Amino acid sequence: MRLLSIYAVLAYAFLHLPLLVLTVFSFNHSRFTQWEGLSLRWYTQAFADPALREATLNSLLIGGAATALATALGTLCAYALWKKKSPLFAGALYLSLMTPEIVTGVALLAFYQWLFHLLDLQLGMFTVILAHVSFCLAYVVIVVIARLRTMDATLEEAALDLGANELQAFYKVTLPQLLPAIISAALLAFTISFDDFVITSLVAGVDSETLPMVMYATARRGVSPVLNAVSTVIVLGLGGLILLSERLQTK
Amino acid sequence: MPPDPILQIRQVSKTFPSHKAVDQVSMTLERGELHALLGPSGCGKTTCLRMVAGFETPDSGEILLNGVDIAPLKPYQRNVSTVFQSYALFPHLTVFDNVAFGLRQRGEKAVRDKVMASLEMVQLAAKADRRPAQMSGGEKQRAALARSLVLAPDLLLLDEPLSALDPNLRQQVRHELKALQRRVGITFLMVTHDQEEALSLADRITLLNQGRVEQVGTPQEIYLAPANRFTANFLGEMNWLDDVGVRPESTRLSHQAPEPGVRVHPGQVTQSTFLGDCYHIQAEIGGGRQLMARVPRSQNGYHPGDRVHVWWQAADELHLPQ
Numbered sequence: 377m378r379l380l381s382i383y384a385v386l387a388y389a390f391l392h393l394p395l396l397v398l399t400v401f402s403f404n405h406s407r408f409t410q411w412e413g414l415s416l417r418w419y420t421q422a423f424a425d426p427a428l429r430e431a432t433l434n435s436l437l438i439g440g441a442a443t444a445l446a447t448a449l450g451t452l453c454a455y456a457l458w459k460k461k462s463p464l465f466a467g468a469l470y471l472s473l474m475t476p477e478i479v480t481g482v483a484l485l486a487f488y489q490w491l492f493h494l495l496d497l498q499l500g501m502f503t504v505i506l507a508h509v510s511f512c513l514a515y516v517v518i519v520v521i522a523r524l525r526t527m528d529a530t531l532e533e534a535a536l537d538l539g540a541n542e543l544q545a546f547y548k549v550t551l552p553q554l555l556p557a558i559i560s561a562a563l564l565a566f567t568i569s570f571d572d573f574v575i576t577s578l579v580a581g582v583d584s585e586t587l588p589m590v591m592y593a594t595a596r597r598g599v600s601p602v603l604n605a606v607s608t609v610i611v612l613g614l615g616g617l618i619l620l621s622e623r624l625q626t627k
Numbered sequence: 628m629p630p631d632p633i634l635q636i637r638q639v640s641k642t643f644p645s646h647k648a649v650d651q652v653s654m655t656l657e658r659g660e661l662h663a664l665l666g667p668s669g670c671g672k673t674t675c676l677r678m679v680a681g682f683e684t685p686d687s688g689e690i691l692l693n694g695v696d697i698a699p700l701k702p703y704q705r706n707v708s709t710v711f712q713s714y715a716l717f718p719h720l721t722v723f724d725n726v727a728f729g730l731r732q733r734g735e736k737a738v739r740d741k742v743m744a745s746l747e748m749v750q751l752a753a754k755a756d757r758r759p760a761q762m763s764g765g766e767k768q769r770a771a772l773a774r775s776l777v778l779a780p781d782l783l784l785l786d787e788p789l790s791a792l793d794p795n796l797r798q799q800v801r802h803e804l805k806a807l808q809r810r811v812g813i814t815f816l817m818v819t820h821d822q823e824e825a826l827s828l829a830d831r832i833t834l835l836n837q838g839r840v841e842q843v844g845t846p847q848e849i850y851l852a853p854a855n856r857f858t859a860n861f862l863g864e865m866n867w868l869d870d871v872g873v874r875p876e877s878t879r880l881s882h883q884a885p886e887p888g889v890r891v892h893p894g895q896v897t898q899s900t901f902l903g904d905c906y907h908i909q910a911e912i913g914g915g916r917q918l919m920a921r922v923p924r925s926q927n928g929y930h931p932g933d934r935v936h937v938w939w940q941a942a943d944e945l946h947l948p949q
Contacts, residue, residue, distance in 0.1 A: 528715060531717060533702070533709075538729035538778070539733055539778075540728075540732055553719065
């Protein structure tokens with residue numbers, strides 16, 4: 377029992393010690409990894425940086441739009457796959473989870489460029505949003521379909537039996553059963569979208585640099601404690617979302 | 628009472644990709660009766676029920692409700708309601724809102740009064756604000772009944788209504804269900820695989836086997852005058868000697884030879900099983916043929932190895948060719 381506890385502590389330390397170090401040094405006055413005293417200077421600097429501000433706004437905008445679209449589409453997609461059991465379509469969907477990100481990114485870029493020959497468009501915010509929808513979709517479907525599979529299929533029949541048409545049965549009976557799963561799928565999609573670097577950097581235009589892209593560019597110019605501060609904020613923000621989703625699901 | 632059919636199923640067939648579920652089934656429900664659709668699992672009884680409810684469409688044939696063919700109608704276009712095997716109460720709604728669902732769907736007035744009256748009828752008025760998850764199996768079943776009956780359907784369909792209940796509760800709910808049916812006067816069509824349930828509850832029984840109707844009749848008719856071997860074997864137990872069948876409860880045992888005029892076979896007891904209210908005695912009568920007799924506990928004096936006379940009245944014989 378004692379051994380097991382030590383093992384658990386070590387496992388969690390392995391997982392989270394780097395984050396802890398990052399957080400601690402984000403409050404360090406020195407720009408180097410040597411403790412000099414508590415300071416919020418890196419946070420002040422981060423919030424004052426116009427490039428970081430714009431990139432954060434872009435990330436939130438892209439994440440929000442992609443999450444809304446992917447959650448709506450993915451929920452309907454899960455519903456369809458649940459109703460019409462098709463191993464082919466389900467398999468094709470999960471293929472997108474197996475595809476390496478760099479392959480997805482290159483493929484999307486090639487697809488957009490081919491499309492731009494036909495339409496007079498260029499890479500920008502909307503290409504990033506569409507790319508994010510495409511890689512978030514499968515995650516949403518997996519989360520929602522898992523809930524559908526544990527739902528009593530006769531609930532919907534009962535609604536029809538009591539006079540609801542197909543659409544009413546869906547939003548009055550099925551949708552409320554799925555709501556916790558849909559919320560948790562949306563939070564997952566937002567996290568994945570906010571986090572993405574590889575695909576985004578390939579399909580982004582000049583007006584749509586996201587926070588990970590700007591952070592990466594900054595890191596390449598040399599380590600900056602500003603990045604520690606930004607990272608800490610991200611971890612706290614996304615962590616908060618996950619806690620919120622847990623709360624909603626146990627309600 | 629002149630026949631007044633509320634539901635007529637005519638020559639209905641339904642084939643699924645894997646098998647033929649229902650094969651040229653015809654049956655008639657009289658207004659106000661409690662009719663049991665009985666049969667072993669996979670006999671097509673649930674498919675029949677689902678076609679009447681509108682969840683499946685027959686490949687051919689007609690389903691007439693009050694003389695109108697409802698086969699092409701959607702479930703929400705027919706005045707038929709279903710109590711599902713799982714009860715299918717909406718988990719996100721209270722009992723009150725579950726029962727109000729259909730009324731609100733129809734845009735009815737005085738929803739509150741109707742819902743409360745329906746809940747009172749099943750003794751659930753005090754639990755109107757509960758969620759389904761906070762109720763017992765018996766309460767859920769009553770809530771499902773209230774939800775359907777509040778709509779005053781022409782026909783109430785019940786899919787294995789007692790199977791999800793505790794065995795101890797089943798007996799009691801059986802009586803309650805029959806009393807409720809008599810009180811509301813609505814025609815009930817109940818699907819069950821349990822012959823005892825069908826015998827004790829139904830006014831009439833339709834026995835289904837492999838998608839076809841084997842026999843229709845009152846419980847007495849079906850049990851006492853089965854039309855064929857399947858019916859005889861499915862309802863209760865049977866002893867068979869070639870084309871002659873006799874029920875174990877009509878089969879007698881005695882140490883002395885019985886009086887003349889009865890069918891008698893000398894035999895030897897091979898097994899004695901205690902069943903609480905009676906003993907189940909198995910006796911071999913030569914040629915390896917085994918007969919079963921049900922002997923009341925007070926009259927039992929038979930043990931394996933005993934030489935006995937196995938006999939019955941000629942009137943208790945059923946003559947059914949294989």
